[in-house]
Amino acid sequence: MPRVAMTRFLGWLAVCALIVGLAADFGYAPREMTQGNVQRIMYLHVPSILTAYLAFGLVLLGSVAYLLSRRASWDHLAASAAEIGVLFTAITIVSGSIWGRPTWGVWWTWDARLTSTAVLLLVYVGYLLLRAMVDEPEARARYAAVVGILGAANIPIVHFSVYWWRALHQPAAMLGPGRAPMPGWMKGIVLVNWIAFTLLFAYFLSRRMQIARLEEQA
């Protein structure tokens, strides 16, 4: 299948998965007993950060592979994944803040999880700013790769911050060291949305990498 057709197929697949996710969030999931309907924000919040982890993991992969091979395609992967990762991290922070207001009574608190996530966002915004500041393509790719590798160190800090420090934020809903603090059906809905977001991420990544190739040719 040609690359453009594959990307389009991926886009439609993501749209279908997002519709299924939304139906699960608002149709299948019952009103949560303690938090009420505001708990439905979790079906957006948790898959967003898991997708951001995937994006920043690919930044790490692309950065290491670029430094080893000096192939521009790895730099394109890292740059594209960073941009999309910033988008999903921003969605995580905004949705978490909106959830926090009625649940905790505050929009923001300097809790370990929240602070480390804000630092994660700032590191990758810095990564994108660095790329915008350096004109020479090889130097840009080299400097960005170093930041991309160092920035990835923040991913485990964000994820395990709720276990390493006394945090207001609840334990990891997915990929935690222990059992997920939620029933199986709830975990299933998070999983459906995570799949939808991963497909959307793959679609965005494919399109963004096509743009990176066009930018190189221009």
Add this chain to the structure above:
Amino acid sequence: MNPMPDHWNYVLAAYGLAAIGLIGYWRYLAARARSLSQPQRGKGRRA
């Protein structure tokens, strides 16, 4: 017993802002791809 009010406005705000972000990025990618491919198409026509 209803321990917490429904807060549908917060739910809609979270999903709405996420939709704006995702659709906005999709539109940005489409516009960027169009602007990059247009000069090439122009060159092709001239040639």
